[in-house]
Amino acid sequence: MKMFNDKCLLLLLTFSVSFSANSSEAVQSLETRFGKIEMNSDLPSKSSINQLFEELDYQQATQTYLWALPLVSYAQWKNEFQQNLGAKNGDLMLLDSYEDKLGVLTANATTPYLLSFVDLNKTGPVIVDMPKGPTAGGIGDFWQRAVVDMGQTGPDKGNGGKYLLLPPGYEFTDDGSDYYVVQSETMNNLIGFRVLDPDPEQGKKLISSFNIYPYSKKSNPSEIKLLTPKGKAWSGTQPKGMHYWERLHQIIQEEPVNERDRFYMAMLASLGIEKNKPFNPTESQLKALKSGAEIGELIAKANTFAKRFPKARYWSDRQWDKVLQIDDPSQRVENYDQLWERSAWFYEAVTNTKGMMSSTPGLGQTYLGAYTDDKGQWLDGGKNYKLTVPANPPAKQFWSMTLYDIDTRTLIDNKQKKSDVSSRNELKENQDGSIDLYFGPAAPAGFESNWIQTIKGRHWFSYFRLYAPTEAYFDKSWKLNDIEVVN
Template sequence: MKNKCLILIAGISLILNIGCEKKTTINTASNPVSTSGTEIKMDGELPSKESIPKLFDEMDFQQATQCYLWALPIVGFAKWQYQHYKTFGASSNDLVLYNSYADRLGILTANATTPYILTFIDLGVNGPTVIEMPAGRTAGGLADFWQREQATIGEMGPDKGKGGKYVLVPPTIKDFKAPGYFIVPCNTVNMFFGFRTLDPDPKVTEMLLKQVKIYPYAQRTNPTPTKVVSPPAGKKWLGIPPTGIAYWERLHAILQNEPVEERDRFFMAWLRNLGIEKGKPFAPDERQKKILIAAAEKGQQMAMANSFEKRFADVKHWPDKHWDYVLIMKNASQHADNYDEFFERASYFYEAVTYSQAMMSKTPNVGQAYLGSYYDNEGNWLDGAKNYTLNVPANPPAVNFWSITVYDSATRCLIDNPQQNADLSSRKDLIKNADGSVDLYFGPKAPAGKEKNWVQTLPGKHWFTYMRFYGPTTAYFDKSWKMDDIKEVK
């Protein structure tokens, strides 16, 4: 008669009793590892029949957590697109202008210093689509729905700021010809387009914005005028990945319209076991629904750890400080040698949206550089109930300007404080010290006389911050300019 043995899945030890002749304990970690707690009874060397469903549940759950991380970039864009279409009333051919602080509150880690002009274009509805850019100082780009940069538009693009017509071609159409147009073959059916004007004069921005046109190529002889839409005043909205079952509903909906790439076929196989499949309705049974909801919660916890406690090599700008590189992918394609940057991609797109090579500048005085801090100098999460200070030494390494912005850790959006301000920058009238440095303050109440240098935080909420350098100089790259950590004022 065979003896039944016990195995604890994903635990710190595994007890085997094969043939029940010898008991062996294998230590798999020096420290306890979190586990699902699923206990599996063994029938000799095989799982017992009553344990098989538990193993399948565990397998589906583990795969669902990884599908959550894999899908972050496409779900993030899909949710934001949904807000454009359903909440703002914008169409595929309209532009959305995010001008005020309130306009930008729903965007993942938005910049609080400059306006955004954005749209999501559905090539499935439009077919090939034209973006007509005027001559002028603009900087823009196109990204597919996996948030990979597809093209640069404006001064850094093929039109060189002289204006031109671009035509976006869906992945279903090959060898598209359109003389006189800049052709952009697209990886996905849905596309993101955003740009900003480089002239500080708001009247110039308004003039250039009115000249941008988006329309189906088939309607090029008589296009419908492009509208400029703003987020509805006074209406709260979030363009971030949803939670719970809504995450999977949004993923299922966007996958119906997009091609499956070779790199993603295994993930699509995992999703089939969870009731998510191309060409079929989203109708998970109760078992699958329970797993999906639990996996969305666990997946988000994994995403938080992966973003806020980055375990990638050389992620610190200064090895002895708590300032991480925010952009850790090697390039916009998300490819590295011999692998795709799965965890790097999940880290960035959990806390941010959009990515371009210009954001990863390696050339002094060009592009931008981003550093993120999630801890104080003692390694504790930044707490909205506490008071902190940060000293920015003299001569920050930025040709254009620098800014530091505070985000809500739960939403990863601009902090929605009564002050209605999340950023401090060299463009603002800050109080400077005699040596040229600047002391910044973060906390529920402003220190007396330092209101200009203060961002209000919210008790009961954690926060993190990005330090942006626009036109980072040699002193940034050689690290000869060094900034301290954020310190709690006790």
Template sequence: MDEGALIPGRLADVVIEDGLPRRADLPLVFDELDYQLACQVYLWALPMVDFAQWQQVHTEEFQAGPFDLVVYRSYRDRLGIITANATTPYIMNFIKLGATGPVVIELPPGPTAGGVSDFWQREVGAMGEMGPDQGKGGTYLVLPPDTPAPPGVTADHVLESSGMNIFFGFRTLDPDPARAQALVDQVRIYPAGRREQTAPTRLVSPDGRPWSADQPRGVDYFRALHRIYQSEIVDERDRFYLAMLRQLGIEKGKPFAPDERLSRILEQGAAAGRLMAQANSFAKRFEGSRWWPDRQWDLATMLERSDQRAEHHDQLLERAAWFFEAVTFSAAMRSQTRGLGQAYLGTYTDATGAWLDGGRSYTLHVPADPPAKLFWSVTVYDADTRCLIDNPQQRGDRGSRDTDLLHNQDGSVDLHFGPTPPPGGEANWVQTVPGRPWFSYLRLYGPLEPYFDRSWKLGDIHSA
């Protein structure tokens, strides 16, 4: 048999002579090698590039400094966040520990959920109700890697960062806007030991301007990766990926200047990597991802631990799936504690397995008594951006905190999705956009036993 006939895809045109590739075809082989490296680097780097993009938005577009907080209150403010919760406000910032040194975060007592993550989106430490303060507040000292606490600086809790760049964010869980704002006003961030010399933490607003935390596309993805790699550390486990970066022109202390050939390969690799990431997220093939065997709902994240490690491997594809369609992960997001944390289920198709079409109308039956101690919501996201749907209605979710939600006599709720409202009004309707496919999350805040034992079962999304 001709050995060349066994080679698939882009290498099918390589001529094999006496078991060796024809020398004139070697550029095809090396182009394919670099292309495959680009695809794998794309999947590996998703969490870091995503945070790097968002950090750049904070510093360049929002003009937020290291000790400021960006507050995302309105629907338009949150349109740039990948799979944002449309129910609660977000308060966030990114801190370059290499520039600031150790920092202190003061968190007031009250119902909050949040924490600190490195740029691989591994949880450095939880805060608030799921953190060591258990909602009682306190001071957190955050240290750069391999850095001792400054002399004379004490804190209630010490977090040792696994990276040089960190994300700090939290959500207020109090439904009363005034009380929630009072919590936000009390948060302070400052260099360790310099509280009195540092101005009070400033609250910055996106002010409804358009922005996006979506990973850059094409060669810009690799430019963002090069930029953040210059100031970030990489674990020992990733040294082979650093060899791939080097082959793709990304090195510490050197400019990123791909020639025409490499630019073409990186453009193709980013496009293919994005397609792989999308399929990996929206058509999960991970064992145990389907929550109910006879439903289309999946666990939105298959990460088992906040450090992204499993017993015999690190969860590369599970990590890529989650951080393509979402940002941040903590143990609280796969809570096993009844009444605390959150549960997330995602559906990307209707009951028949077809992608959800923004030009068609659908219904979803939510049985009575959704098992959530705090609240539940169903949210619609644009499949391309993975952000809240940007519809004329300027509303992307319906849930238990909506006072106008209409219930059936048995306590169940029928939700409607489509470009036009159903007969009977808009109370239970989320508007979709023709030509924009979508997907949906169910969130349970404070999940209860009927979720864990699966005795409460959500319906599929059906075409109306």
């Protein structure tokens, strides 16, 4: 009987669909995700056309927001260095103190940074004179693709040397000099490195030996100008709202369009953002841009802090992610470019080099990120937490644990003026060699040296870094515990 009823139901459904398809009655409306669309038979009514285009523009704004994250990030950083901190093209900025690093997305709080933005539109090819010593760094284009590593993971292997950086399409005639010749796909580039030597005096020597100058002045290079923020507040976090699009429009004027980006440039043109044209969006374009930036950032937060990439979780029974999911600094795999992996990393962080994606024991760095506690709950600045780091962390150089503010993705700006602990600090150890680290508004008695202060009312996330990770990290024989709530 049941089989008979099922067959009757199937016949009725078939008849209903066929009848509807052949009916002369006009379909009155269609319910969609973005509201009711009035229909004129099988076409949208004239009154619904604007509604459909508004949805198209909103979708274009959301997608281009996510696509442009790495470009806007570097453009904002460069603008802050030059407009806020007084740097000129090619000047070197030293970020060493806690206060000076507060503007950098997910900065390493342990080692000094030396950074220079170079616009090849103004200089032509430039020479980078890299000193010999324990450093990690490189040259990156403005889509945050690695042009070349420098230092220990670069072709100089820590022995120093001269790098010649060429603009896109520039044809270089060998002049007999001993250069590492590299070519960027963008006119603007970030050149920088971190000093890994724990001796401050050796670090100063490395810094003083670094230089950048135009190739045209190779016979008489001037010394690089070294600046510091001197505690002045600045922010490399991507701007919000319309300021995001203004920064994107500004940097697009300075850069060639890569072939892979032409469809996105078409989307931007629909929104009033074009190369060689002023930024003057219409009222409807403004509406789409504002909504796209708002929802785009929400999606960026989900894409970053709740990664759904298949290989994101490093240990299957832990909450730690391998945060850098880009397979190659070029951001390119066999059949596509890693758009969503790129969006995730460059919403929360900046720069990408081969050394940051270490797969060789004893070389480079690796980054593990925790956005939740062991129960999968967001990390709350008003609660107290503990992380037990097992004995013998697999780092040939050192390890560090750093906390960041969710909203700014920069170091927590707490009263303690401290956002990390590392194996370079004097930490209290347990008898088995493990170390208990504490995070919360107030320090636990007796563990002040092992504590980082969090801020009530603000969420945070963390990076656990291993410098020169050893085999125990790669074969997963060493495993980091989760962050746990404590009373």
